[in-house]
Amino acid sequence: MTLSMPARTSTWRRVCGVADLEVERGRAALIDGVQVALVLTPDGAVWAVDNLDPYSGAHVISRGIVGTRGAAPTIASPMYKQAWDLRSGVCVQTQGKEPRALRTWLVERRGDDVMIYWEDPA
Amino acid sequence: MVVGAGMVAHRFVESLLDDAPDGSGAHAPFEITVLGEEGRAPYDRVALTSVLTGGTVAGLTLDEQVLADDRVRFVPDDAVRRIDRDERAVVTESGARHEYDHLVLATGSYAARLAVEGFDLPGCFVYRTVADVEGLADFVAARSAELGRRLTGYVIGGGLLGLEAAGALQGLDVDCTIVQSSDRLMSAQLDAPSGGMLRRLIEARGIGVRTQTITTCLRPDRSGRVAELEFRDGSTAGADVVVFTVGVRPRDQLAREAQLECDPRGGVRIDGACLTSDPAISAIGEVASFDGAAVGLVAPGYAMAEVAATRLRGGEAAFAGYDLSTKLKLSGVDVASFGDAFATTPGALDVTYADPVTGVFKKLVLSDDAKTLLGGILVGDASAYGTLRALVGADLGADPAAYLLPADGVAAPSGELPDDAVVCSCSTVTAGRIRQAVHEDGCVDAAEVKACTKAGATCGSCSALVGRIVGTELTKLGKEVSLALCEHFDMSRRQLFDAVRVSGLGTFSAVIERFGRGRGCDICKPALASILAVLTGTHVLDGENATLQDTNDHVMANMQKDGTYSVVPRMPGGEVTPDGLIVIGEIARDFGLYTKITGGQRVDMFGARLEQLPDIWKRLVDAGFESGHAYGKSLRTVKSCVGSTWCRYGVLDSVGMAVTLELRYRGLRAPHKLKLGVSGCARECAEARSKDAGIIATEAGWNLYVGGNGGFTPRHAQLLAEGLDDEGLITAIDRYFMYYIRTADRLQRTAPWVEALEGGLEGLREVIFDDSLGICDDLDAAMARHIEGYEDEWAATLADPEKLTRFQSFVNAPTTPDPSLAYVAERGQVRPATAGERESGVFIAGTTLEVRR
Ligand code: SRM
Ligand SMILES: Cc1cc2nc3c(=O)[nH]c(=O)nc-3n(C[C@H](O)[C@H](O)[C@H](O)COP(=O)(O)OP(=O)(O)OC[C@H]3O[C@@H](n4cnc5c(N)ncnc54)[C@H](O)[C@@H]3O)c2cc1C
Ligand code: SF4
Ligand code: FES
Numbered sequence: 001m002t003l004s005m006p007a008r009t010s011t012w013r014r015v016c017g018v019a020d021l022e023v024e025r026g027r028a029a030l031i032d033g034v035q036v037a038l039v040l041t042p043d044g045a046v047w048a049v050d051n052l053d054p055y056s057g058a059h060v061i062s063r064g065i066v067g068t069r070g071a072a073p074t075i076a077s078p079m080y081k082q083a084w085d086l087r088s089g090v091c092v093q094t095q096g097k098e099p100r101a102l103r104t105w106l107v108e109r110r111g112d113d114v115m116i117y118w119e120d121p122a
Numbered sequence: 123m124v125v126g127a128g129m130v131a132h133r134f135v136e137s138l139l140d141d142a143p144d145g146s147g148a149h150a151p152f153e154i155t156v157l158g159e160e161g162r163a164p165y166d167r168v169a170l171t172s173v174l175t176g177g178t179v180a181g182l183t184l185d186e187q188v189l190a191d192d193r194v195r196f197v198p199d200d201a202v203r204r205i206d207r208d209e210r211a212v213v214t215e216s217g218a219r220h221e222y223d224h225l226v227l228a229t230g231s232y233a234a235r236l237a238v239e240g241f242d243l244p245g246c247f248v249y250r251t252v253a254d255v256e257g258l259a260d261f262v263a264a265r266s267a268e269l270g271r272r273l274t275g276y277v278i279g280g281g282l283l284g285l286e287a288a289g290a291l292q293g294l295d296v297d298c299t300i301v302q303s304s305d306r307l308m309s310a311q312l313d314a315p316s317g318g319m320l321r322r323l324i325e326a327r328g329i330g331v332r333t334q335t336i337t338t339c340l341r342p343d344r345s346g347r348v349a350e351l352e353f354r355d356g357s358t359a360g361a362d363v364v365v366f367t368v369g370v371r372p373r374d375q376l377a378r379e380a381q382l383e384c385d386p387r388g389g390v391r392i393d394g395a396c397l398t399s400d401p402a403i404s405a406i407g408e409v410a411s412f413d414g415a416a417v418g419l420v421a422p423g424y425a426m427a428e429v430a431a432t433r434l435r436g437g438e439a440a441f442a443g444y445d446l447s448t449k450l451k452l453s454g455v456d457v458a459s460f461g462d463a464f465a466t467t468p469g470a471l472d473v474t475y476a477d478p479v480t481g482v483f484k485k486l487v488l489s490d491d492a493k494t495l496l497g498g499i500l501v502g503d504a505s506a507y508g509t510l511r512a513l514v515g516a517d518l519g520a521d522p523a524a525y526l527l528p529a530d531g532v533a534a535p536s537g538e539l540p541d542d543a544v545v546c547s548c549s550t551v552t553a554g555r556i557r558q559a560v561h562e563d564g565c566v567d568a569a570e571v572k573a574c575t576k577a578g579a580t581c582g583s584c585s586a587l588v589g590r591i592v593g594t595e596l597t598k599l600g601k602e603v604s605l606a607l608c609e610h611f612d613m614s615r616r617q618l619f620d621a622v623r624v625s626g627l628g629t630f631s632a633v634i635e636r637f638g639r640g641r642g643c644d645i646c647k648p649a650l651a652s653i654l655a656v657l658t659g660t661h662v663l664d665g666e667n668a669t670l671q672d673t674n675d676h677v678m679a680n681m682q683k684d685g686t687y688s689v690v691p692r693m694p695g696g697e698v699t700p701d702g703l704i705v706i707g708e709i710a711r712d713f714g715l716y717t718k719i720t721g722g723q724r725v726d727m728f729g730a731r732l733e734q735l736p737d738i739w740k741r742l743v744d745a746g747f748e749s750g751h752a753y754g755k756s757l758r759t760v761k762s763c764v765g766s767t768w769c770r771y772g773v774l775d776s777v778g779m780a781v782t783l784e785l786r787y788r789g790l791r792a793p794h795k796l797k798l799g800v801s802g803c804a805r806e807c808a809e810a811r812s813k814d815a816g817i818i819a820t821e822a823g824w825n826l827y828v829g830g831n832g833g834f835t836p837r838h839a840q841l842l843a844e845g846l847d848d849e850g851l852i853t854a855i856d857r858y859f860m861y862y863i864r865t866a867d868r869l870q871r872t873a874p875w876v877e878a879l880e881g882g883l884e885g886l887r888e889v890i891f892d893d894s895l896g897i898c899d900d901l902d903a904a905m906a907r908h909i910e911g912y913e914d915e916w917a918a919t920l921a922d923p924e925k926l927t928r929f930q931s932f933v934n935a936p937t938t939p940d941p942s943l944a945y946v947a948e949r950g951q952v953r954p955a956t957a958g959e960r961e962s963g964v965f966i967a968g969t970t971l972e973v974r975r
Contacts, residue, residue, distance in 0.1 A: 058685035076644035
């Protein structure tokens with residue numbers, strides 16, 4: 001990941017506890033007014049992508065079904081069933097529409113906490 | 123160098139970058155600069171109206187990866203002002219100068235206005251760009267707020283675009299009239315009788331139509347905004363907003379100034395290679411004029427883009443001329459015209475069918491021997507458009523009348539489409555190309571064919587036909603349309619059901635480890651959840667299996683378009699007490715929910731937020747209601763008529779039986795939803811024969827009909843048994859349902875299941891009444907287990923604090939409402955705000971204001 005001229009400051013922030021997440025069921029988080037979908041996969045990794053579904057305009061991604069496509073961990077929108085690779089946010093099932101990616105954020109587990117690398121508003 | 127960043131420019135760049143279409147794997151060696159002026163990435167202009175009907179502007183954007191390619195430089199907002207042909211360079215608004223080896227003009231058209239006094243008053247719009255529709259929506263919102271009433275709107279120009287704009291205005295709650303100078307709507311596509319039929323359909327939709335009316339002047343009110351129209355006959359009409367849809371003019375000014383040859387009627391002249399009179403310059407899309415005409419449709423533009431790109435890559439291709447077929451995109455009004463619709467071919471015959479009662483008009487134009495289809499017009503029912511358009515120039519292969527009669531949806535008699543028949547005209551994909559996608563490119567379903575060929579990816583009107591061709595080809599390949607559920611399971615649902623039953627496994631992890639691979643997806647997980655629910659009879663939110671459920675089953679409510687949910691309490695048989703109704707009314711009022719009676723005889727409350735669901739259900743459960751399973755692939759409703767208890771003609775107690783059946787099967791998970799109906803006599807007021815199980819009372823007892831369906835492919839249920847007593851009826855339905863649950867495919871309703879059953883209806887009778895398979899005891903036991911294990915999912919959830927955490931809106935702010943929700947009042951209730959309303963910001967109640975309306 002290359003960061004170009006950070007005009008804003010980015011810091012790690014705690015979002016919630018690991019125990020607040022359920023394996024293969026997303027949860028939404030609200031950070032500075034932005035809705036993020038957090039997903040805990042069976043390998044113990046936590047992923048963060050946009051909660052906004054770019055196809056329906058509703059904030060529902062965290063409520064989709066989590067699974068895999070080949071080796072990629074995925075989440076499907078509950079609205080029109082497009083699916084994304086949780087690692088990159090790339091749309092892997094477009095349902096015939098133009099592909100639209102989800103934003104992704106860096107997330108880490110630190111002990112019992114889930115931390116997200118968040119760009120603070122300037 | 124590409125001037126203009128519209129739909130055709132986008133397709134051109136996409137095609138030019140297409141890495142080695144010959145399969146050599148080479149990276150196409152181009153450096154492309156695209157100069158636009160709208161200040162945004164290319165978007166789907168054809169779908170522009172969706173911005174006013176709930177879609178978003180972002181939703182229109184065409185594949186962004188194309189312009190993001192590192193071979194492309196995209197400047198979204200620097201219009202080209204001059205072409206310097208001698209120096210091979212263009213100069214832009216900002217003064218920048220770009221040199222080119224080859225220049226492509228894709229500047230499209232602009233929308234014309236009438237050259238009459240007042241044409242540019244505030245409140246007058248054209249309908250071409252995102253900025254136009256945004257401006258229109260903002261104006262309508264602000265103006266109606268200011269005037270405190272519905273607005274009156276006029277659309278000047280009754281062509282395709284005018285009708286679409288009128289529909290959009292109506293969607294903005296504007297009373298709307300279309301003014302057309304000629305004697306009929308869509309005069310470029312329709313003849314007099316079909317134009318007349320269309321007029322009636324448009325008027326029936328509440329849109330006014332004035333033909334042979336010429337607007338001569340527009341006048342403002344004191345605020346300076348448009349307020350009145352004057353017509354040539356001297357009459358006037360009040361108007362708060364006016365939209366001009368009087369045609370488009372090619373934007374050929376750059377070309378004219380650079381002394382490229384242009385058509386006197388507008389448009390840059392091109393040859394079959396899409397080259398202009400300067401071989402270093404091509405023109406494509408609406409700005410180009412071929413054979414003396416410039417056409418305002420996207421399909422020919424796309425074809426030109428492909429030709430120009432292929433040529434630049436050194437390939438052979440030529441533009442073959444225009445296909446003027448069009449279909450109107452106005453919901454509820456089907457109109458299409460294709461090929462030689464006006465029968466101008468010498469000797470052409472036409473065959474017409476008109477039904478003034480239903481408002482259907484169809485005309486086919488045939489060659490003089492009545493064998494070859496040349497064109498046609500469809501009004502009121504354009505379902506055969508895809509098939510017929512593809513057949514233009516081909517042998518009809520059947521009595522033409524067969525295509526005109528109101529058949530079940532798409533014209534049935536079609537023989538095989540010839541390989542060169544164009545199936546998708548948006549992207550010019552032939553039947554042959556689709557076949558090739560299946561046979562050579564290895565596509566295994568319509569979605570893959572769509573991704574691979576673009577057939578069906580633009581307007582979608584060809585999707586059904588594409589699907590049919592793909593199905594036929596797969597069958598030919600002997601591939602059978604694969605039964606595998608998805609990439610995780612090679613088995614069909616039926617095989618998986620047996621596998622789970624025999625192995626006795628009870629969790630998803632165990633089943634996928636033993637019979638599948640990976641961690642599942644949104645197809646196999648809900649299917650397995652349903653199988654496990656029937657076989658283990660556990661609560662849908664128990665343990666690991668909770669994660670298998672789609673959001674509807676997971677939170678036991680139906681997700682709506684804005685991400686909120688609807689709440690449907692069960693009302694067995696459609697029966698509800700006055701006190702029950704009052705409780706529901708109070709709850710809906712207290713939580714600000716939109717209420718409506720459903721098509722299934724109960725009340726639905728919409729707009730409940732995730733974190734509100736437990737509070738709402740607590741009150742419902744306390745008042746004695748339980749989940750209506752409107753969200754599940756499970757029993758929905760048992761519809762009843764009032765029956766012998768009140769009705770003069772009732773033979774048996776249909777409400778009583780409906781209540782018994784609904785309480786018996788409530789919560790039963792199945793491959794698809796299950797619906798029943800019970801009518802008290804042969805008059806059939808409960809429409810029972812449109813249900814999975816329809817029960818009709820007779821003097822001799824109950825008649826049981828099976829395999830009915832409403833929905834997309836309606837079917838009447840067929841008689842399975844006559845004169846049953848209560849007990850016989852219930853046993854028969856128990857076995858019928860359980861047999862279906864065990865053996866049907868994923869998402870297969872009983873109607874197609876019954877149709878595909880070996881031995882047909884007679885076979886089903888033998889299984890149920892003669893126990894021909896020896897499984898009746900099993901089926902009965904399975905149903906008994908279901909009935910015994912039934913508990914109300916909502917009551918159980920409310921009693922379990924751990925399950926309730928699933929209803930928190932945010933993990934770090936459990937009760938904060940989704941801040942993006944916004945509502946508008948309509949007919950005394952709320953509905954989600956449209957994108958236009960959100961952007962204009964008027965009338966909106968967000969959820970953060972406590973909504974007690
Ligand atoms: C609410 C309701 C419309 C209404 O306001 O009246 C409705 C709403 C939906 N119907 Fe329906 N249907 C409703 C009665 C019907 C009926 C009429 C009936 O039941 O008598 C039919 C035709 C009868 C039939 O099913 O054969 C009907 C045929 C469908 C179909 C087509 C099924 C088919 O076999 O072709 C779908 C699509 C599907 O299930 O795949 C569908 C799907 C839907 C979905 C689930 C679409 C969706 O995914 O959002 C809607 C959401 C329900 C919700 O509560 O949010 N709905 N739907 C009706 C709820 C009835 C109830 O009390 O539970
Ligand atoms: C509401 C609506 C509905 C429609 N429905 C249909 C339909 O159902 N079926 C159908 O076939 N067609 C339909 N059309 C027509 C279709 O959208 C057009 O045929 C298509 O967009 C043409 O593509 P184009 O790239 O040639 O032109 P455009 O999409 O107009 O793109 C041209 C672009 O070039 C830019 N430009 C112009 N001059 C310059 C300059 N000097 N410098 C830089 N940039 C410049 C313009 O701003 C514009 O963005 C519809 C159009 C509208 C408005
Ligand atoms: S018909 Fe059914 S699915 Fe379609 S809009 Fe109405 S409720 Fe929704
Ligand atoms: S005809 Fe429009 S997408 Fe195929």
